[in-house]
Amino acid sequence: MPLATLLVLVIGLALRVGPMAHLSHPVLMAGLVLLGLPVVWQTVRGAIAGRFASDLVATLAITGAAILEQPLPGLVVVLMQTGGESLEHFAAGRASRAVEELEARAPRRANRKRGAVVEEIPAEDVEPGDLLLIRPGDMVPCDGKVVEGRSHIDASGLTGEPMPKLAEPGVTLLSGSLNLEGPLVLEATARSGESQYARIVQLVRGAQASKSPLQRMADRYAIWFTPLTLLVCLAAWLATHDGERVLAVLVVATPCPLILATPVAMIGGISRAASRSVIIRNGQALERLGRVTVALLDKTGTLTIGRPGVIRVIPAPPFGENELLRLAAAADQGSGHLLARSVVATAEERGLVIPAASNVVEHAGSGVVADIEGRRTTIGSRAFADRVAPGATDWPIGDEAGLCAWVTVDGRAGGIIEFADRIRPEAAEMISLLRALGLRHIALVTGDHAAHAEAVARAIGVTETRANLLPEDKVRAVEELERKGERVLMVGDGTNDAPALSRASVGVALAAHGGGITAEAADVVVLTEDARRVAEAVTISRATMRIALQSIWAGLGLSVAAMAFAALGHIPPTAGALLQEVIDLAVILNALRASRA
Secondary structure: OHHHHHHHHHHHHHHHOOOOHHHHHHHHHHHHHHHHHHHHHHHHHHHHOOOOOOHHHHHHHHHHHHHOOOHHHHHHHHHHHHHHHHHHHHHHOOOOOHHHHHHHHOOOEEEEEEOOEEEEEEHHHOOOOOEEEEOOOOEOOOOEEEEEEOEEEEOHHHHOOOOOEEEOOOOEEOOOOEEOOOOEEEEEOOOHHHOHHHHHHHHHHHHHHHOOOOOOHHHHHHHHHHHHHHHHHHHHHHHHOOHHHHHHHHHHHOOHHHHHHHHHHHHHHHHHHHHOOEEEOOHHHHHHHOOOOEEEEOOOOOOEOOOOEEEEEEEOOOOOHHHHHHHHHHHHOOOOOHHHHHHHHHHHHOOOOOOOEEEEEEEOOOEEEEEEOOEEEEEEOHHHHHHHOOOOOOOOOOOOOOEEEEEEEOOEEEEEEEEEOOEOOOHHHHHHHHHHOOOOEEEEEOOOOHHHHHHHHHHHOOOEEEOOOOHHHHHHHHHHHHHOOOOEEEEEOOHHHHHHHHHOOEEEEEOOOOOOHHHHHOOEEEOOOOOOHHHHHHHHHHHHHHHHHHHHHHHHHHHHHHHHHHHOOOOOHHHHHHHHHHHHHHHHHHHHHHHHO
């Protein structure tokens, strides 16, 4: 529409200086009617639906220009109106595909076990009581209880617990968990449509539907500017009965500063954030971000790294730390286990040369046996070490805390390697920055255990902790605060955070490694490991909206002054349209400062 309007203006004005000057007016009038009609109809439909928008003055100006056969100022108004709407659509970005992403990732197939026969069936056909074979790498299709097998399960996306969970007979598993190592037989306790993953899908769907849309900034200011314009028009008509003078008032009062200032500033702010590896999905998310008053922060992957890493190596004499780590990494080098990858990564970070291993045998869910430089080396659980090297775990090690792997060498103790999730080095600074921005309430919300959550909270200076939360509990935490009038910033990184991210005033996903559904459910996506970018995004939002407001007030002030001159007959319609263009240009130039704010 803006391009078509501009083309008609160029053709019509070009005809005026040639041999077919008599065609200029008909071409411009035809263009005004054809291109102005959709704008007028859109405003009329909005008025019928009860929406009092900033487009009303523009519609009156277009209609008046057509009635008085003044196509040039009318087309200029069409150009600015449709151009502003195009900028708004550009700033709006794309809608979140959170539900579609979740549903696409949902387990589709299940392996039902009947005696010795295993048959593949659709996940929705599973009934409570069915026995399911869960192979390594499979996603658990429905909630159930393990009846056979032993393996580690990655449930971090659902519960927020960073450490793999040991699955053995009697342990309950949630749909959406990932089997890491050995085969399991699971007795289904719920249909797939009633399991945890399906509940998360429904929570995201409900959260998106319940988030109320933000009224356009232009329409908020139009509530008083439009009646003022109509009063000036009425005064000019009653005083002069001059239709052109009324048209001139409408043309200079066309609220292009309202239509243009906000989207131009928002595009600048969104671009500024993108240069800092922060993706803000649309203008509404940018505006909401600057108005948040409280923050809820997930723990695992948000305030912590989210992956278990080696925090301590305790060698048994005569081994040293690096020697023990080197042998353990050699045994683990071919394993896909999460802890094995951490051992190898730590050895590489220390610059150790990892020797080749031979005769490697991995016992799913227990440990690894390998020959390294002529020495029989094992790494695995304490029970595994006791089984392959009896007595190897009897040496005194002091406090064995957290998750440990035991290493034996030639049947005797080699030492232990301790794992834990680690707090992000910039987490405490992020909390300080958010507090400096005026967020008066910051809380940690997690599905992890209370003891782990409180230790992290103390370390980074957060005083409130809510632990052992399911996804629906996080949504309720958001809703409780919003019922009190707060505007909630929710920061997370896992599937279990997706419903709360969708429900919050602004959801921010830390997605340096992709993010998947979490990134789709969020309004803002941080594409770097630096959590401080969350506070930086709030700062960019506030600067952007400050510049947008400056542009709006400056533009409206100039428009009000121009209305007074037009009502007194000093500005004809065509000159008024050109004057409005000058005002618009000033507004745009000021709004563009948001890209450098």
